[in-house]
Amino acid sequence: MGPLIVYEYISANTNLLMAFIIGIGFGFVLERSGFSSSRKLAGMFYGYDTTVLKVFFTAAIVAMLGLLFFSLFGWIDLSLIYINPTFLWSAIVGGAIMGVGFILGGFCPGTAFCAVSIGKLDALVFIGGLILGVVIFTEGFPLWEELFYAENMGTPTINELLGMSRGTFGLILILAALAMFFIGEWAERKFPREEY
Amino acid sequence: MNEDRSKKYMNPYLGGVLLGLVLLTAFYFSGRGLGASGAVKSAVVASVETISPSHVETTDFYKNYKESHAGGPLKDWLVWEMLGVLVGGFISGAFAGRLNFKVEHSPKVTSKIRLLFAAIGGIFFGFGSQLGRGCTSGSALSGMAVLSLGGFITMAFIFGTAFALAYFARKLWI
Numbered sequence: 001m002g003p004l005i006v007y008e009y010i011s012a013n014t015n016l017l018m019a020f021i022i023g024i025g026f027g028f029v030l031e032r033s034g035f036s037s038s039r040k041l042a043g044m045f046y047g048y049d050t051t052v053l054k055v056f057f058t059a060a061i062v063a064m065l066g067l068l069f070f071s072l073f074g075w076i077d078l079s080l081i082y083i084n085p086t087f088l089w090s091a092i093v094g095g096a097i098m099g100v101g102f103i104l105g106g107f108c109p110g111t112a113f114c115a116v117s118i119g120k121l122d123a124l125v126f127i128g129g130l131i132l133g134v135v136i137f138t139e140g141f142p143l144w145e146e147l148f149y150a151e152n153m154g155t156p157t158i159n160e161l162l163g164m165s166r167g168t169f170g171l172i173l174i175l176a177a178l179a180m181f182f183i184g185e186w187a188e189r190k191f192p193r194e195e196y
Numbered sequence: 197m198n199e200d201r202s203k204k205y206m207n208p209y210l211g212g213v214l215l216g217l218v219l220l221t222a223f224y225f226s227g228r229g230l231g232a233s234g235a236v237k238s239a240v241v242a243s244v245e246t247i248s249p250s251h252v253e254t255t256d257f258y259k260n261y262k263e264s265h266a267g268g269p270l271k272d273w274l275v276w277e278m279l280g281v282l283v284g285g286f287i288s289g290a291f292a293g294r295l296n297f298k299v300e301h302s303p304k305v306t307s308k309i310r311l312l313f314a315a316i317g318g319i320f321f322g323f324g325s326q327l328g329r330g331c332t333s334g335s336a337l338s339g340m341a342v343l344s345l346g347g348f349i350t351m352a353f354i355f356g357t358a359f360a361l362a363y364f365a366r367k368l369w370i
Contacts, residue, residue: 006227
């Protein structure tokens with residue numbers, strides 16, 4: 001029964017080793033999918049390359065369905081899986097600030113590390129910016145502490161909020177993703193770019 | 197996109213399935229999702245402590261962080277995961293012949309402009325990821341997989357804001 005670390009099938013050090021191995025898989029798949037290129041990532045926002053949309057939503061759906069099946073098979077206890085807490089205002093404002101960073105910088109933190117691993121210097125500078133941004137946050141913490149903790153909603157899941165089962169919401173998410181993939185494929189034909 | 201280049205990148209749907217399986221592996225073994233910005237934070241706190249231990253002792257934020265993250269960055273799951281990302285990215289780049297030092301930018305801007313905006317973007321993303329309790333990987337992707345409300349909100353605002361501002365930033369990319 002998983003998660004293996006929680007049931008102590010693996011030690012804390014093995015868990016760190018797993019983190020390293022999982023990271024290798026993460027970095028490999030990101031690079032192989034083209035996430036080491038800022039212009040490919042930014043293509044999402046101009047329609048010429050919607051790889052981000054396709055990879056991101058496919059991954060979320062596969063992991064969500066995987067968790068659902070593992071739970072039905074009795075392989076994993078979903079109540080022991082970490083669920084990101086929801087603090088409404090910081091999620092909104094933090095998300096919006098990250099959006100500004102994404103369109104100006106062309107990376108997110110994970111893709112920047114992936115890109116720097118193959119020698120992208122713009123990613124290296126982006127990581128320098130990341131460090132500075134984190135330092136600004138930690139050093140100035142009292143200034144945004146109130147916003148950071150405002151509207152604590154606990155750890156709600158979106159299906160609970162909508163009064164649906166996991167499976168029903170999952171189906172809706174899959175249909176929504178298929179619709180977006182369709183739009184993405186259309187956009188790539190409509191706004192093609194030869195070389196970037 | 198020419199033939200040669202499209203061969204070297206994986207089909208995005210296949211890439212998504214594999215990324216989803218990596219994420220599922222993380223949930224199964226470690227009970228948690230993927231992340232990235234948390235590793236930067238861990239390294240930042242450790243660096244601040246090395247530079248000025250007294251500052252860490254007298255600042256609530258660092259004291260609280262250290263209490264909840266005993267053992268420092270070498271015991272931090274995300275730090276090991278991100279070290280793995282560097283290795284995995286390098287291996288993929290080596291196979292595809294993409295290893296070279298390069299500043300990637302639109303022909304409409306110079307390398308200098310690109311690097312300036314990369315730095316500014318990084319600062320915004322670094323700050324926002326701390327306020328939003330995680331970045332695209334930790335909050336949006338992993339959060340969506342566990343159907344966390346916060347994950348969906350953060351995802352919508354990251355992509356929504358980027359779309360809304362895309363017009364003004366177009367020279368950087370197209």
